[in-house]
Amino acid sequence: MSNGFPRAGFRNTPDTAVVPFYLYAAISFLISTILLMLSTESFMQHYFSPQLLAITHGMALGWGTMIILGASHQLVPVLTEKPLYSIKLAHISFFLAAAGIPLLVVGFYTFNMGWPAKWGGRLILLAVIAYLVNIFKSTKTGKDGNIYSLFIVTAACWLFITAFLGLVLVYNFTYPFLPKEVLTYLPLHAHAGILGWFLLLIIGVGSRLIPMFLISKFQDNRRLRLIYFLINGGLVYYLLSYYFHFPYPVLISGFTIAAALSLFIQFIFRVWQSRIRKKVDRPMRISLLSVAMMLLPLFILLAVSAYRISGGQHSRLVLIYGFLIFFGWITSLILGMTFKTLPFIIWNKCYHDKAGLVKTPDPKALLSDRLFMAMGVSYITGFLVFALGIFCGYTRLLQAGAAALIMAAVFYNLNVFKIWMHKPMV
Amino acid sequence: MNIISNHSINATIALAALEQVMDPEIGLNVVDLGLIYQLDFDKQGHRIYVSMTLTTQFCPMGETLTAAVKRALERTFGDQEIIVELCFDPPWTQERISEQGKLFLNQ
Numbered sequence: 001m002s003n004g005f006p007r008a009g010f011r012n013t014p015d016t017a018v019v020p021f022y023l024y025a026a027i028s029f030l031i032s033t034i035l036l037m038l039s040t041e042s043f044m045q046h047y048f049s050p051q052l053l054a055i056t057h058g059m060a061l062g063w064g065t066m067i068i069l070g071a072s073h074q075l076v077p078v079l080t081e082k083p084l085y086s087i088k089l090a091h092i093s094f095f096l097a098a099a100g101i102p103l104l105v106v107g108f109y110t111f112n113m114g115w116p117a118k119w120g121g122r123l124i125l126l127a128v129i130a131y132l133v134n135i136f137k138s139t140k141t142g143k144d145g146n147i148y149s150l151f152i153v154t155a156a157c158w159l160f161i162t163a164f165l166g167l168v169l170v171y172n173f174t175y176p177f178l179p180k181e182v183l184t185y186l187p188l189h190a191h192a193g194i195l196g197w198f199l200l201l202i203i204g205v206g207s208r209l210i211p212m213f214l215i216s217k218f219q220d221n222r223r224l225r226l227i228y229f230l231i232n233g234g235l236v237y238y239l240l241s242y243y244f245h246f247p248y249p250v251l252i253s254g255f256t257i258a259a260a261l262s263l264f265i266q267f268i269f270r271v272w273q274s275r276i277r278k279k280v281d282r283p284m285r286i287s288l289l290s291v292a293m294m295l296l297p298l299f300i301l302l303a304v305s306a307y308r309i310s311g312g313q314h315s316r317l318v319l320i321y322g323f324l325i326f327f328g329w330i331t332s333l334i335l336g337m338t339f340k341t342l343p344f345i346i347w348n349k350c351y352h353d354k355a356g357l358v359k360t361p362d363p364k365a366l367l368s369d370r371l372f373m374a375m376g377v378s379y380i381t382g383f384l385v386f387a388l389g390i391f392c393g394y395t396r397l398l399q400a401g402a403a404a405l406i407m408a409a410v411f412y413n414l415n416v417f418k419i420w421m422h423k424p425m426v
Numbered sequence: 427m428n429i430i431s432n433h434s435i436n437a438t439i440a441l442a443a444l445e446q447v448m449d450p451e452i453g454l455n456v457v458d459l460g461l462i463y464q465l466d467f468d469k470q471g472h473r474i475y476v477s478m479t480l481t482t483q484f485c486p487m488g489e490t491l492t493a494a495v496k497r498a499l500e501r502t503f504g505d506q507e508i509i510v511e512l513c514f515d516p517p518w519t520q521e522r523i524s525e526q527g528k529l530f531l532n533q
Contacts, residue, residue, distance in 0.1 A: 012484070012486055012488060012489055013486070074486055077484035078482055078483075078484050078485065078486065081483045081484060082484075083484065212481070212482060213451075215452070215520055215523075215531065216520075217519065217520050276520055276523065276528060276531050276532070277452070277531045278531065278532050278533065279531075279533060344450060344451060344486065344487065345486070347450060348486065348487060348490050351490070352489065352490045352493065353493075355447070355450075355490050355491070355493065355494035355497070356446070356447050356493065356494025356495060356496070356497035356498040356501075357494075357497045357498075357501070360450075362450070362453070363450045363451070
């Protein structure tokens, strides 16, 4: 220990920069599952349809991105060892995104690429810029920075690229200026978001938080750096191949990403093996399940590429691919991590002044175990049945799967709002 | 777990009080978790200095834990001023968890 009592101050992120994102995401999840039920017929057709674009953006932005933005305001200081730069910017990014997402989703659903989609896209891009500035300013760079900062900053940059490309595509509907049709550019926009934003951020945050939650001393920064370069390398190769016509873009990028994922899964396995905390709670187990679920869409992608599947079969596999990513991997991760983080945020707010003075309830007591179990069962049922429905092209299965997913979203919302409305018991 | 103190009897009393302060995420008290580095009691009996750490810098529970440590000691040593300061040098590692703590986490 150094001399005496060295001072080390810190400032925690207030819950107002986090909780609104969680609540917004919960409602978006419910609306997206209802849209899923109303659009089951679209899953029998080509993947490029107004309803599917609306659901995809509801899930990717309203659900996945909103909760990740909120959680990252809370977690970035833990990862980068620097307080969040601006609470005001966090609020601004919330209000801009909260206004922009419904406009964009309605624009897609009604296929009105005029003012709703354009204003939706503009507001979302501004929200992303506010987030990007906040993250840049909250992160140590250069020699002082750590590997987690690198993941987070790069992910935020990919989010900006995704939002920018998205807005360009929206404008192209009314003022066509791109040399090729929209479908050609859609995979660029989608994969910048899926791999650059979601995958990079989830791996960066997960590689720090999972060892923390399991109390494991396993650390391997070299492996994390390799994962970082494999993901970014694969993604950049894929994007540049559109311009430079590199050979086998999907296959080569797919294998690069597969290598990164297998390294990450090995990393998590080593963390698991060396953990001190043997008892793992349910939210953590669901989060770990999502790590394995990362592989499912990748198998589909490699199958499409390796066997050169085309026509109706190709379109169906693309639908399954998207469903596995947004309703599988990302949703399972959020379902788990919400109940690993939100009860503590609310507990901290309610019992900050009482801890150490009187006996306080366990933060885990803020959530309902029964609702959590009901959510888990309906989610897994809905996910499997709907995926089977897409694969078989059978409407009844799609409807049954969507109904179970609506139930999962209802249970999730009930639990989230129960935690949020918790009143101090002592 | 290695806690430095200039007064072993008072330190024992203080640690007993601090064993009631739990890390809400881990479910283990701050003493067995190894968060307490140093407890110093001034000779006049006016002040108690606590040097403690967190499992990670900017831990979201940090403010609550330091406030809880202060309150727990105020309850036990009512007439003394409690000064709690955070220290991250050296940083917390799993090795600081006591044997009892490890047993609890192993369950």
